[in-house]
Amino acid sequence: MTSTLLWWLIAVQIAMGAFDTLYHHELTERLAWRPSQRGELRLHAVRNALYAALFLTLGFAEPRGWLAALTLTVLLAEVGITLADFVEEDLSRRLPASERINHTLLALNYGGILVLIVPILLIWAGEPTALPLTTHGAWSALAVSAALGVAVFGARDWLAAARSERLAEPSAVGLASALSPGRRILVTGGTGFVGRRLVAALVASGHKVTVLTREAPRAAALPAPHAVVTSLDQIPDDARFDAAVNLAGEPVADGLWTRARRRRILASRLRVTGDLRRLIARLDHRPAVVISASAVGWYGVRDDAALTEASAAGGGFTHRVCAAWEREAGRIDALGPRVVILRFGLVLAVEGGVLARFLTPFEFGLGGPVGDGRQWMSWITRDDLVRLIVHAIVEPSLAGPVNATAPNPVRNAEFARALGAALRRPARVPVPAWPLVRIGGDYARELLIGGQRVLPEAASAAGFRFLQPDLAPALIRLLGAKVRLAQDDPHVEARSLPSAP
Structure with a gap:
């Protein structure tokens, strides 16, 4: 009974964690593209790596001796990392209400997991060291899937934290230099x-x-x-x-x-x-x-x-x-x-607007033109x-x-190609117009498949x-892409020349 209840709690933890990662971290908060969240991304990466190890261990082994003690240490370390993550989030960004609620439920559910698993691990820690393998049927399959998922997103968060310095906007000094002092x-x-x-x-x-x-x-x-x-x-x-x-x-x-x-x-x-x-x-x-x-x-x-x-x-x-x-x-x-x-x-800009909405699908190779891609996009x-x-x-x-x-608007298809090139990803997955119009009505007609030159x-x-003035070099600079520009590119110093004419 305890084992089945434990696995159900683990399954709930996996589901809520997946929702938090996909909906909050990727779709709405877009943490991987926010330079201010470097510390949070690193904490997520470490936590996910430990989760991957825990899922595989619980899914296929029953650790004894010091291995059980090590598993217990990792479980408790997750508590410390999560607390540090909560502090980092409160200091660096405003969490939406849905994310706060989800975090509360994750913490309560994790507490239930600890109540059930800690006594078992303490008993196993008193036995001779061994790592007998086992399987739990569908629960083990779930553990493998969860381990792969958190490992992938953990690696992504670590790499995103590493690139965050390249994403940081240049200083705002000079953008308003045309104004006489003290306005x-x-x-x-x-x-x-x-x-x-x-x-x-x-x-x-x-x-x-x-x-x-x-x-x-x-x-x-x-x-x-x-x-x-x-x-x-x-x-x-x-x-x-x-x-x-x-x-x-x-x-x-x-x-x-x-x-x-x-x-x-x-x-x-x-x-x-x-x-x-x-x-x-x-x-x-x-x-x-x-x-x-x-x-x-x-x-x-x-x-x-x-x-x-x-x-x-x-x-x-x-x-x-x-x-x-x-x-x-x-x-x-x-x-x-x-x-x-x-x-x-x-x-x-990376932290908001239309570009931020495109980043996640394009980064995962799922980007492409919207509709026939011929609609004009007037950008700045x-x-x-x-x-x-x-x-x-x-x-x-x-x-x-x-x-x-x-001064150089582009068609949507050209925007998709330029964004894919800046991210070094293919941009060949078109989004058909009819479901957008069916769902979004005028919103889709005017903002997604319509445009102006x-x-x-x-x-x-x-x-x-x-x-x-040109989209491709603008995206390269906004996304911190490691793309070598031609020496005669007139925009190569654009990031270091923010002052008004």
């Missing part, structure tokens, strides 16, 4: 994917930054010094800002577009932008410029036409959101500030986007819509120089 900047959405890097750049250049965020604890991870508000109502009338950057809004691509989610996506943008307009209206000293985010979705799903700021609008949900957002931001113009509407393309690296935001602040000729995209005409005319 006062208000950033809404400063804890988001783009906002974090912008705040880091502004702080690194010595500017005074005030961050609006819904979750104040997330702002603790931003580089100091900075001020934090959770509502623009907290800012007094006599506050002084030289510029405001409006990035706040519910992420569009983080879930299917249910009716409730559509409402949240639109309402979040209009609410914060309206609050910003009301703040500027009551300030004694209004900012000279407001930079407000939008997206290339304003153009709708288009074919091969080259789209500039003068092009006509399209249709679809993303267009409706962007059009309403831009109208609300445009109302600020009547209050005096110069208003620049930046229409973001696909923002590329996150650092170039930060530099363009700063350029829009200081360049008086920029006003109204400005396309925030690199958008060109940054206004930014280029205003003298902005992209450090990463």
Whole structure:
């Protein structure tokens, strides 16, 4: 009875561990591609190696003597490693609620395993040293499968920890150097994917930054010094800002577009932008410029036409959101500030955005074009986007819509080939369009199998120089790939030249 119950608890531990690894570590948190998680990855690698040894031992042997004592030591060492892992996770990242619950259940279940197995091992430790082999039928097969799984992911985590130094972003110093010293900047959405890097750049250049965020604890991870508000109502009338950057809004691509989610996506943008307009209206000293985010979705799903700021609008949900957002931001113009509407393309960086979603399948050789691969992808690296935001602040000729995209958009098939090459993996597993549309509806039509060929005409005319205008070398640098670039490649020093023109 004890043996069967023990194996059932082990099976539950294996299932919960597999869920934690695949869903949290790989799909949602993407730990292998986050340089900040180097310590956590190493702990996972060591723990998985010990788990592999334990699964094989329990599945095919009954250790006696000092071998039983060694097995008991490994079981207890797992407790110590897990505790260290919990501390590392709390210090280095915010765990989602589902991961915390799963960890709690894993700890409780492991405690049940120890209660059942420790007395057996203590008895065996008192016997002469031996390693009699045995088998437990289907349980032994489960042990082999689990041992192989944790060994593979343990090796992956160790290698990922080793490469994390290559993935680390260059210093943000210089990204905001075009701004004259000591500027006062208000950033809404400063804890988001783009906002974090912008705040880091502004702080690194010595500017005074005030961050609006819904979750104040997330702002603790931003580089100091900075001020934090959770509502623009907290800012007094006599506050002084030289510029405001409006990035706040519910992420569009983080879930299917249910009716409730559509409402949240639109309402979040209009609410914060309206609050910003009301703040500027009551300030004694209004900012000279407001930079407000939008997206290339304003153009709708288009074919091969080259789209500039003068092009006509399209249709679809993303267009409706962007059009309403831009109208609300445009109302600020009547209050005096110069208003620049930046229409973001696909923002590329390892720790988030569209690139992060592709990394896991492509790294395992499961990547490829989406649909027929002919849809255009208008992209920009996150650092170039930060530099363009700063350029829009200081360049008086920029006003109204400005396309925030690199000058060389690519088709989806070319993106897949370039990403596969940067990862040294094949990219030949296409994702058919019909199941995506069947499941995702408009979400899939507009974001996955639709696209736009958008060109940054206004930014280029205003003298902005992209450090990463071409996709292939941009991906090589973002992914820390060990690929030797040609000596005449004009982008070879891009990572060390982050300053604005």
